[in-house]
Amino acid sequence: MSESTIDAHTTEFGYFDDQQKEYVITTPFTPTPWINYLGNDGFYGLISNTAGGYSFYQDPKFRRLTRYRYNSVPVDTSGRYFYLKCDDHIWSASGRPVQQQPEKYECRHGMGYSRFLVSHQEIDSELTCFVPLGEKAEVHRLILKNSGERHRKISLFSYIEWCLWNAEDDGSNFQRNLSTGEVEVEDGVIYHKTEFRERRNHYAFYSVNQPISGFDTDRECFLGPYRGVENPVSVEQGKATNSHAHGWSPIASHHLEVELAPGEERTLVFVLGYCEVAKENKWQSPGIINKAPAREMINRYKSQYDVQKALTALATHWDTLLGNFRLNSPDPKLNRSLNIWNQYQNMVTFNLSRSASFYESGIGRGMGFRDSNQDTIGFAHMVPEKVRERILDLSATQKSDGSAYHQYQPLTKKGNANIGGNFNDDPMWMVLSTVNYIKETGDFSILDEKVGFDGDVSEEPNHFEHLRRAFEHVVNNLGPHGLPLIGRADWNDCLNLNCFSEDPNESYQTTQRGKSDVAESLMIAGQFVLYGQDFVQLCIQLGKRDLAHNAQQQVDKMREAVLAHGWDGQWFLRAYNAKGEKIGSHENKEGKIFIESQGFCVMAGIGIKDGKARQALDSVEQRLATPHGIMLNQPAFSTYDKHLGEISSYPPGYKENAGIFCHNNPWIMVAEAMLGRGEKALEYFASISPAYLQHMQQQHKTEPYVYSQMIAGNDAATPGQAKNSWLTGTAAWCYYAATQYILGIKPDYAGLIITPSIPAHWPSFVVSRRFRKAHYCIEVNNPYGLGAGKVQLEIDGKAVAGNLIDYAQFSGEHHITATIVQS
């Protein structure tokens, strides 16, 4: 189906090009900078639709390569920029920062690359930025073409600004930093070597594969005093100053004179690279850095053919990754979401957790324990080896009592104590990630891996023991009603029931005043029943019968506690506060109902038999659902209440205070699908999923191809307006909800279980899915308009009993037909 058929309306700022797996942006002036991510193996770049953004190696705080100014005015004014000057015209190859607009502009964000197509004054440029697979570098390929009939002389200037490595220090410690900057220039390559003279064994460089006519490495010389990146003086004068930075603000800018005959085209290759050298090999000669690794890297992209090869390899890589799952359903927007952008976003969130985006500054947060565990559920089918490694890294930051550091730094892989701990939902997420990984891959060996607690290698139990302690942590931390203690907070970081903060200078996330042995969480209770059952199943798989038996008793006890103390009459309570009072009850004036406990208790199967689950979901629909998604709570908190904490600090309708906090919406989708209400589940999916929101780009504001963390709720002044795009658990969860619960293709230990819960009017859908050694083409038919029910399976034309495709029996390609019949 063509794009125009899917989106029957014109869009103001951009549209999908599914054929190319690209999002095409048609103006530099999008409501917010619309960004993409480059790289997926250590070297990363954030790149906006005008090439703004920054690059880093592994850790956006400790290894920041280029500088970015958050909070800048105008927004998004640092990046990799190319200035073109021809006759008296000056413009940018990416639409900004030069204010003069090119006659034609287009940005195409694709899978791991961004391309900018600009035409001005009969000169066409095509700038493609990407990180080649496995490379510690960003390549910027610039193709210039003279589309006119005159001979043209173009003055071209590249520009990036170096960050002095530690991004936090770089933005604050000016008394030191304005003196430390150092560069070298050799053969047209600009090397950034700040702090190399002391403890750093790494440097960065920016190269171009053709002779230069000049360069600049000192920012003020290039820009000119009191000028900005929108009108550098060197560009205006058509001449670089060959400046050498000594401290102040080092940059890298090449100046090239490009002459083009009519119709002639020239390709230039710029490489922004990062090199590590062995300590004993740091210097080539006194004071001169060892450039051998840089030269090697530059050589790999010497010609345009090398670059084309790397680009093709990247495209093939993505075709393969996305080829593991492919949907063809009657809903083209669902196909588009799941086949391309949702999976792509899953990869990005997996890689970066919540560390670096245009909303996360890259210095505040490392890899979140709960976030990263949840992110794996959208990624295990793509690169399972990486998921395995990630789970073990997370496991290594767990403490011996089963609790976890809330975050760790990717560079050191050590838990970050400054962020705080005691978020009591943290531990059980590792059961989810591990079980999901094993079901996808069959790799039980992950459980035998030796992993120390909190980096301690003296005692090295196996990963399974870490899961057992996670489970025990909940059991050992129960409150007065036998429900889990909330600790500092549960999944909702802002429900701070033990914080009582009246001091604006303290953090809600680390402050704790109340005794922590009273406030209890119904969200963790549901989570414990859900993943506790998974733990029991895992024990059974491993033949650990006693452990399974005991764990089952704990799970059963928790289920009882929820039914006895967690039901409010029409929905599940949210919590008990530090005084033992109810939160999320009809008795409360505000915050009567919360989404999290409805999602988790129903997903855990609590109340399915006696109708409570259905009632809870109906209450969600009546009280929380809006056309823009499901709000977190209602009514919003109108005033600050120190007994509730940060949740009541937000203006009503935003963030955790009655915003549509998208991450938890898929919990309700899963729950609805479990009850056989696939239509409702898909309706919720559509309300927050970007593919369905193309008609409201201006209102939505953030990138219309990825999920945002939050969409403003009904109480807000700006309902439907999104914030915090890209790094959100919404991506993995929406993918998981749609594929495993709505489409109902669910990996299990023994095989693939087929349990669709689709809209009754869908006649059928087809999923092509690679699992372990086999490739299945699964055709689900709904001839009786039921949407959900029992499934009759045929594998390669032969009827089989039950709804399981037994992994053990299949390799190679297989055709499955599943027919939904009355149960």
Ligand code: BGC
């Ligand atoms: C935000 C939460 C976030 C927390 C983490 C709060 O300000 O509202 O969404 O998880 O900060 O630090």
Ligand code: NOJ
């Ligand atoms: C964002 C955080 O990354 C996540 O861990 C948390 O669960 C949500 N905010 C809700 O507070």
